[in-house]
Amino acid sequence: MIRWDVIEGNLPLIASKLLEHLALTAVAVGIGLAISALAAYFIRGRKRLVGPVTGTFSLLYTIPSLALLAFLVPVTHLSFLTAEIALVSCTLFILTRNILAGLAAVPTDALEAADAMGYGRFGRLWHVELPLALPLIMAGIRIATVTTLGLVMVTALIGFGGLGQVMLRGYNFRNDTLVLVGFVLTVALGLAADLGLGWLGRAVTPWSRARGT
Amino acid sequence: MARPGGHPLVAGTGDVMAVLTSTIAWFLDPAHWTGVDGVPSRTGEHVILSVLAVVIASAIALPAGLVVGHADRGERIATAVAGIGRAVPSYALLILFVPFFGLGFSSALPALVLLAIPPILVNTVTGIRDVDADTVEAGRGMGMTGREVLMDVEVPAALPVIIVGLRTSAVQVVATTTLAALVAGGGLGRYIVDGFARQQDDRIVAGAFLVAVLAIVTERFFTWIQRQLEGRPGTLRLDVPIAPSPFGGRVAD
Amino acid sequence: MTSPPSDAHRAATVAFDHATKRYPGTNTARSGAVQDLSLEVPAGKICVLVGPSGCGKTTSLKMVNRLIEPTSGRILIDGQDVASREVTDLRRSIGYVIQQVGLFPHQTIGENVATVPRLLGWEPDRRRTRSDELLTLVGLDAATYRDRYPAQLSGGERQRVGVARALAGDPPVMLMDEPFGAVDPIVRERLQNEFLRLQADLAKTILFVTHDIDEAIKMGDLVAVMEVGGKLAQFGTPEEILANPASDFVARFVGVDRGLKRLSLSRVxxxxxxxxxxxxxxxxxxxxxxxxxxxxxxxxxxxxxxxxxxxxxxxxxxxxxxxxxxxxxxxxxxxxxxxxxxxxxxxxxxxxxxxxxxxxxxxxxxxxxxxxxxxxxxxxxxxxxxxx
Missing domain, CATH: 3.10.580.10 (CBS-domain)
Known part of the structure; x- marks a missing residue:
């Protein structure tokens, strides 16, 4: 069923689509993280804002990605921008909620100690709160990245899609090899990101595993 | 907003008001409410396919999750299923199945079932495992059999978590059923895919609107059930796990 | 804002001058309010604030390092109103130990102890030397503990680290809020004794909050008994308070076994x-x-x-x-x-x-x-x- 000559002949296509897949994901998670960090910073401690903002992000998250693309296309056309808006929209909920949950999970006694020892507001945020929120923030980045890697496939419909494009081409031309290659690479990418970011999350928070004597 | 060259697929002018008006007009056109391609028929297809997928997935994942969770040996299985579930995009699954099962319903259903299993399984295992150990021990102490402990103690306590798993599955299935149109399936995705093909913005946006509403209704419905069970209002959705380990639950849609 | 090393060891007097803290709309009981508190702790002494929960003892303590600002009145350290000091500078010059310790879980024990020196801008070498020195001082082997994380320590060990951290900037004043409240009685006993031994050399001015009258009598050079509503019921040496309780409240709080308690004022x-x-x-x-x-x-x-x-x-x-x-x-x-x-x-x-x-x-x-x-x-x- 797998024809190696097809793979060989399409290597440049596969390679470029793989890169596109990674680029679309990286940009989406990067921008999503920036927006989420800002949003979390502004709504934190303002109870009246938390509900509406997370509610909006949650709505964007619930709306199927294909529908989101469909809403956008008449406005922003078949553009990179359209693809990224849809992808970023889906990361916001995961990332914002994890950042907020991470900050909320910082032990209050550590905060009190930080204040009492004379940390300023930003010193406390940077040296105490963010490091302690890091396990949940990293978990958010991990979930958001793996989710986005999957969602990128759908943007094949508007001419992007990375490996989704490889699969779609295989589907359109009845080329089973391309379908399989696209599938295997996608799953491999997802697993690699899941494991890799999980490892990274543990690597940057060595203290979270320190238990017992 | 630059349109990439070579993709003059959509007639979109970028005029939001025009698109909006034509979409409203589309909904008002009685022709769009009758026949195979009418809104009731497409919505029916969408709902039936989704319900079928969730029911079949539940029939597999619920008993399996109960057994694994009760035996308290499920950590690795649940972690593995969650990890693989996250990494396999539904779109990829859908297209992968076409060479095997053919176009349309016959490919869409197995893909949707596979997609729906991980959240239900993971949440069932987690829910059962996380039941307070003292409660379980109290049940045992009163002379309950393993089965009675499971049905009378563990399941009621784990129910809210299990419902969250069902909700995650259902919302994902509703979203992914939209993609079934890509492999010549029915459902509301038809409007979007056909709209792209025919360069009809009103059809695309109408389809997107219907899909979004259905997904949100599904989400609200399960949230409502969950709140009834928990007997208290919640503000945060909990179906996306905050931490993926040891039990990641989220699966990409 | 580091004091020069020569007088860094000098303790400071701490004085409450009609300090009052009111919380709007709460009933006085259990509110932690403080009513017109005036007392002076001489340099180098331990003053224990003791009373039932809600008597405002913790509030009083936190007004010293301005975690809580008084509604009216002043708190003076060496005659200077704390309200006139830059708040972070003030706090860096006051040691603070709490029951939950509040160690930073993401930092090693060595880093935790060196927090205030880091904030004060000390060089890494000097910080490291200082934190090793302090760990040794509180009875922990520096080489063993320096690179561990708080989660790897027992409750008693964490309390020791908490004390070491509070001492790191060599502050003239220390605030301790039920510092030994979270450990079991045997460990508490030992920590109390070791701390008294330390204090004999350090001679810091210490404000110490507890709800336990036995601990107050044992630890305090001076004891301030507070009652619900934030009123100072009696202020004096443990001997005075045991011998002549100023009111029924103090007598009841001190307990019927006063004779037995006085045993803790004498030593072998x-x-x-x-x-x-x-x-x-x-x-x-x-x-x-x-x-x-x-x-x-x-x-x-x-x-x-x-x-x-x-x-x-x-x-x-x-x-x-x-x-x-x-x-x-x-x-x-x-x-x-x-x-x-x-x-x-x-x-x-x-x-x-x-x-x-x-x-x-x-x-x-x-x-x-x-x-x-x-x-x-x-x-x-x-x-x-x-x-x-």
Whole structure:
């Protein structure tokens, strides 16, 4: 069923689509993280804002990605921008909620100690709160990245899609090899990101595993 | 907003008001409410396919999750299923199945079932495992059999978590059923895919609107059930796990 | 804002000047409000704020480092109003220890201890030296603990690190809020004693909050008893408060066993120690046996080459001849030192198999014996002396 000559002949296509897949994901998670960090910073401690903002992000998250693309296309056309808006929209909920949950999970006694020892507001945020929120923030980045890697496939419909494009081409031309290659690479990418970011999350928070004597 | 060259697929002018008006007009056109391609028929297809997928997935994942969770040996299985579930995009699954099962319903259903299993399984295992150990021990102490402990103690306590798993599955299935149109399936995705093909913005946006509403209704419905069970209002959705380990639950849609 | 090292060790006076904290709309009970608190803690002394929950003792403490700002009144450190100081500078110059310790879980023990030096801009080398020095000071081996994380320590070890961290900037003033409240009674006892030993050298000005009157009497040079509503009920030395409670509230709070409590104000060193009849392993049994038979205390104490106690041999177990062996020692009594309070000593003796305390010096060498009878006799004498 797998024809190696097809793979060989399409290597440049596969390679470029793989890169596109990674680029679309990286940009989406990067921008999503920036927006989420800002949003979390502004709504934190303002109870009246938390509900509406997370509610909006949650709505964007619930709306199927294909529908989101469909809403956008008449406005922003078949553009990179359209693809990224849809992808970023889906990361916001995961990332914002994890950042907020991470900050909320910082032990209050550590905060009190930080204040009492004379940390300023930003010193406390940077040296105490963010490091302690890091396990949940990293978990958010991990979930958001793996989710986005999957969602990128759908943007094949508007001419992007990375490996989704490889699969779609295989589907359109009845080329089973391309379908399989696209599938295997996608799953491999997802697993690699899941494991890799999980490892990274543990690597940057060595203290979270320190238990017992 | 630059349109990439070579993709003059959509007639979109970028005029939001025009698109909006034509979409409203589309909904008002009685022709769009009758026949195979009418809104009731497409919505029916969408709902039936989704319900079928969730029911079949539940029939597999619920008993399996109960057994694994009760035996308290499920950590690795649940972690593995969650990890693989996250990494396999539904779109990829859908297209992968076409060479095997053919176009349309016959490919869409197995893909949707596979997609729906991980959240239900993971949440069932987690829910059962996380039941307070003292409660379980109290049940045992009163002379309950393993089965009675499971049905009378563990399941009621784990129910809210299990419902969250069902909700995650259902919302994902509703979203992914939209993609079934890509492999010549029915459902509301038809409007979007056909709209792209025919360069009809009103059809695309109408389809997107219907899909979004259905997904949100599904989400609200399960949230409502969950709140009834928990007997208290919640503000945060909990179906996306905050931490993926040891039990990641989220699966990409 | 570091003080020059020369006067860094100097403690400061802390004074409350009509300090009041009101919380709008709350009833006075359990609100933590403080009403017109005026008192002065001399430099180098421990002042314990004690009272039931909601009496405002923690609020009072937190007004010193401005975690809580007073509604009216002032708090003065060495005559300077804390409100006039830059808040982060102020806090860096005040040590703070709380019950939950509040160690930063993401930092190693060494980094935790060096927090204030880091904020003060010390060089890494100096910080490291300082944190090692402090860990040693609180009885933790620096090489072992420096690179561990807080989660890897026991509750008692964490409390020690908390104290070390509070001392890191060599602050003239320390605030301690139930610092030993979260550990079990045996560990608490030990931490209290060690802290008193430390303070004998450090001579910081310390405000110490507790709800436990026994701890207050043991730790305080001065005790401020507060009552619900944030009123100061009595301020004085532990002796004064035990001898002359200023009100029914104070009398009730101090408790009916005031006589017993006063035992914690005296130490083993205040008693005349009794001599022990001793022998070393290998000694011929005949001579010790003769002496022990004539002695009112029916136990012979085995000691080693360095005069460290090994254990008791009962009168009847001493053989009439032959060499004495370590194996004959069958019972042991609690080891006390001259700083052990009489209350602790009595408590230990009551539980002991042989109700005689063995007093040793810092090297563990025998100094003498203390009996429970002697302690109770001392208490009776003291009670007569103060006219209660």
């Amino acid at each position: 060193g205040d008693l005349d120690l009794l001599p022990a009849i001793t022998a070393r392993p290998g000694d011929d049994a005949a001579e010790p046996r003769r002496r022990i038979m004539a002695n009112p205390l029916e136990y012979l104490l085995m000691i080693d080459e360095a005069n460290r106690p090994i254990g008791w041999i009962g009168q009847r177990q001493v053989p009439s001849g032959g060499a004495l062996s370590v194996l004959m020692a069958s019972a042991m009594s609690p080891l006390l030192d001259r700083r052990t309070t009489l209350k602790d000593a009595l408590a230990m003796l009551i539980d002991a198999e042989v109700q005689v305390g063995i007093v040793v010096d810092d090297h563990g060498a025998l100094e003498g014996l203390v009996t429970a009878d002697e302690i109770t006799a001392f208490r009776r004498r003291g009670a007569e002396g103060s006219g209660t």
